[in-house]
Amino acid sequence: MFRRTEPTDCTISWEGRDIPARAGESLAVTLLAAGVTAFRQTPVTGTERGPLCLMGACFDCLVELDGQQNVQACLAPVRPGMVAAMQRGARHFHQSEDAA
Template identity: 65%
Template sequence: MFQRSDPPDITITWDGRELPARSGESLATALLAAGVLSFRETPVSGAARGPLCLMGACFDCLVEVEGQQNVQACMTPVHPGLRAAPQHGVRDLPEVEAA
């Protein structure tokens, strides 16, 4: 479906799997070129979501990158060894103690 104009030159890790990528391209581009279409699940229904706008406006491509949740894959440039994973439901929030 999606193809690169230049060959991949690095590898990234997506959900424990090594994928080819091109240094500097967006994470969304790298995932789409590798055949990954589902980037996250919605919090309410668990429906699969993938990138829609590819320009940072829609937030459908939220993933976890290097342990940080709610990262837009379309706005994240890849680099060698980048580790990312799908985001399932809503992000974790730190526990707050009542005063």
């Protein structure tokens, strides 16, 4: 679907698999270039969704990034060694956040 025009210079982890990346490009671009199209599953039906706008408006690119949920992959710059995973369902709140 997408083809890289610039060489990669690092790797990231996606769902436990190493993905070639270029530091500074968006995580969404990295994943799309690797053939990943499902970034999250909806909270109600579990339907898979992927990036649509690539500019921070649609929220269909939400992922878990380095343990933080609800990160917009299209706005997250790649850092070597970052660990990302699919966002499954709604964000899980920690007990300390519920009390706030």
